[in-house]
Amino acid sequence: MHGLQDGKQIKVGVLGATGTVGQRFILLLAEHPFFVIHALGASSRSAGKQYAKAATWKQVKPIPSQAREIVVQECKPEHFSECAIVFSGLDADVAGDIEAAFREAELAVFSNAKNFRRDPHVPLVVPLINTSHLSIISQQQALHSPPLKKGFIVTNANCSTTAVVVPLAALERAFGPIESCMITTMQAISGAGYPGLPSMDILDNVVPYISGEEEKIEWETLKILGGIAEEDGTKSFDMHARHPLRISASCNRVPVIEGHTECVSVRFTRRPPPSPQQVREALQAYTSDAYTLGCPSAPRHAVFVHEEPDRPQPRLDRDFQQGAGVSVGRVRQCRVLDIKFVVMGNNVAIGAATSSIINAEFAVVKGLVQA
Template sequence: MSRVLKVGILGATGTVGQRFILLLSQHPGFTIHALGASPRSAGKTYVKATKWKMSQAIPAEAREMVVQTCEPQYFNECDVVFSGLDADVAGDIGKCLCFILRADEMAFLKADLALFSNAKNYRTHADVPLIVPMANPSHFSLLNHQRSNYKLSKGFLVTNANCSTTGMVIPLKALQDAFGPLSKIMVTTMQAVSGAGYPGVSSLDIMDNVVPHIGGEESKMEWETLKILGGLNQDATEFDLLKTTKVSATCNRVPVIDGHTECVSIEFERRPAPSVEEVIKVMENYRTEAQELGCYSAPEQAIIVSRDEDRPQPRLDRENGKGYSVTVGRVRECNVFDIKFTLLVHNTVLGAAGSGVLLAELAQKKGLIV
């Protein structure tokens, strides 16, 4: 039996932070030890600091915990720290602000803490793995290099991907493993309002409406996919981004609470391209290291393929695999590319906090958490 890990949550009062609280309070391998948020929340009990928006009640163990500022000194006893920090304060991009507000994730790395981040800030860094747990866990190998660069004995920084990227790369990785490289990927998303955090998009903007722009989202999907589906060099010191795959993303905000829907069209390099039935079979049979190693949160099926003509739908399918499965439907031939399908990902479970939890489970199984 692995030991129970003490965990801290940065940005614990936010949308992703609340999901972390729920997932971790029900988890046998973790115990919530410290909570952090902005100076506005620090010093208050969690129940007073948080505008709780989950459909389950605040777990008893979190209610009366006192929220701290996001400084490493308050998280020193944690085996693992999860970050759901706002990108404006998570570091690098907002350096001046971070210095004043002292919430830079890099400070946690330098304090030799094991940090899993949901923020975009360090995803592009040359020595920071960007890992979707059921797509590219092999990228954990770069942590030896990161630790030697920063002279760390037990700490590290791993980022998970944007919520929409996460849902898309899991079926794409299954297909790439089975049929070789993809030459073109075209995706159009319909993203839930919880993806914008709280208070997010105002109700007057989103009710009875679709907003055809989400700042920075399209470039994130286009770039992150190339890092995640790419490899590592031989001595695991550099990422080898995909060079021949072209990705085009169009992102829309829609009036759905949770669950991002994505319409994906793909072209394979291989000729002839695989058939619809071959694609479905590969997705259904896709097994990942998280399942092979028996990670607690790994769903039975990473990808659930529906053969119903009107699925997936956010309200009906977002809880599949307790929110950890990607649901794919409408797999069919494409007249322009080879294959097209629609997928659904729970944006705050698999697309955010759940990926962090699954990454920590994988890291523990791989002996990276000491």
């Protein structure tokens, strides 16, 4: 089903393994049907220590036995030469150089870092939506001299972008282009990593500002929802240019541990716009290629639509499908634009490591990575 012969396994590495995202990668990979943790990379401070000693483990589940005793390496390609894939949970201040070096060394890099998201040859993939963007990889490889054979970089989107872009893509597929979109987020503290927000700043409080976040949503959404243009054999991301899409985001931090909640309002190009009931049905009916093609971490429901008036809620809905889909509720008319609704996505699952892993599964299915 998933393109691998039964029992075949793929050795993978994790970069930034001791950090928050790295820990999530390890939890997910430890239970993965065909990825096997083979090497762990972190800063020179951690290198040489067993993982269980190097990491300040902050997850609810214990450290998987597969990772406990692996000796952490520095993030240099030579230590990962047996891996076909590396997952990167590196911080942005080091991710750029390291990920480029791994690509150069012919490794497939699936990164949660932001460094390459705006690169014109690197796909920015939310695996429930735009896996078709992986088609740009051959061009990315051809740019190097000599051209790369196996190395490439795929990034996933920012956590707050990911949640909102899934229903937007489903709506565009069903009803054609969206013309404008207002988004107000209420984001969980885990989105800021660890140590992240001081407790004094967020307990009994809302912080109506997250540095750089609104720009990310407004820009990344265009790249993800847009198509790929081809001219003279050269591919480029069209940034939704044929149907200009105006997006306005307002980002807030709230005292929630996990799960970003977002109030979204959209105006369609199509007149008259679809009704709330049509929107509900289109969202519920949406299916991702990743699920259809058998990626084992892809959720059955890319979008789960709640009927209860007070859902989704982060505490109650963030663990549904291991946080790999998004939850939508309160689909209703908007007096200013056309339709408004609430979306909730698990920022540490589909909003981070889970997306990288489904992207890698999809690449395996498509033959872009060899076991």
